[in-house]
Amino acid sequence: MAEKNDRKETLFYPDFMFKEAIAALIVVIAVVAISLALPMKVGDPADPSDSSFKPKPEWYFMAPFYLLKVFSSSFEVIPTVIGPLATFIFLLILPFADKNPEMHPRKRKLAMSLMGGGVLLTILFTVLGILA
């Protein structure tokens, strides 16, 4: 009986769903608060004949944008195509390439350091791009 109760307590619905609902409420309130505190503006209309505008992508595209400045034009293909594509393929094949049955992060040194390195580099390039 006790065992059954314990199992029941860890089902998605309603226990976890309730926590999700609370989290959802907090996020909605936060989004609405930010939206009211920082209302939208509009820039100037697009002008293809203008040369004074410095293009800046969204912050989440900043890393490859920044690397464009670092690589010379003959190696440009690395940040523009190869980098993003390699990241995507790495992520896709990850569960099939990583045969290590361990779940705990401490027992997966290789996977953790690869991912950690990738994340740190991405953050670094993003920050450098924003500061530049």
Add this chain to the structure above:
Amino acid sequence: MEQDGKRVTRRKFLETGIGVITGAIAIGLGGTALTSIGAPAITNKREGKWVEAGSASEIADGQFHKVGIVYDAKDGWLEGKVKQLVYVKLNGEEVFALSATCTHLGCNVNFDEQTGNFKCPCHSGVYDATGKNVSGPPPRSLAKLEAKIEDGKLMINTAVKEA
């Protein structure tokens, strides 16, 4: 048994909480969206203005004339040309102007020179020369518009004078 009772009320509480929170989010979001979508029904009004509609000499013969007027107006995000059809006739010094919009379902009526009536092509509504609805489905007379002659020019106000 008591244990089971507690379990049921706990489950009930969680389920109610989920329902209330998701319901509140959905209603708030839906209400905001519907307010925006519905608002133009009230705010997007066309204002009347005086528009030049050709020279006075064109209507000097005292007959009805079909005048298409084009003017700048604001329609939602669009600030551009709007078109409207008006029937105009000179009554001595006065200018008599009728909106061509049928009061039934909004088609443009045609003036029939033989009978001197206005006929709606859509559902055969008929108005006499004063704009009064005489037969067919139209519920009201054609709308009268303010019109005048100024420096030899025919001027029409796009706002309905008398429904």
Add this chain to the structure above:
Amino acid sequence: MFGRLVEVFDRRFGFREDFKRNVLDHPVPPRINLTYCFGGITFLLYMLLAATGITMLFFYVPSVDHAFVTVEYITFDLPLGNPIRAIHHWSAQLMIVFVSLHMLRVFVYGAYKNPREFNWVTGVFLFGITLAFGFTGYLLPWDQKAYWATKVGVLMPKSLPAVGPFLSQLLMGGDDLGALTLSRFFAIHVAVLPIFTVIFLAGHF
């Protein structure tokens, strides 16, 4: 009434048992913490984006002559237009954050491993779709920022040998960023990506 309708459909398709088994009664690890909410929050943000996006579809016009004017109208004239556009903007920013956090959480806990590889793979596609949403949506206001950032973005594949230039032309719908670029970015943003999101999401849960 609604319950009746559900019952009729259930008798025909029998989805209720599947839904209960796969979603509602899906076991959750006994010791969960805050980080397990990231996926759910991402889904919530997607819902906010859909609702505000559909609302803006009633007013936005994807043409180089009207896009900017209609965005101005939404931002300054439309009742509640500014909060709606702001919620769309901020939810999009947060969605990128929470997708990333969700992925990192799943990675750190090793939760992508057998038997949940499929959830991870669909998730990687959803991550790509989210970025594509961001890229295509950025152009739609047709302001200076949108135009020049997108110009850099669509010309990036050009550096790829052989097929690169063609890829760029395909993205732009021609030699230049213009009317056709805006139309196709709009179509991708409001129709193509939402459909793929639903498909991958169905496999992701």
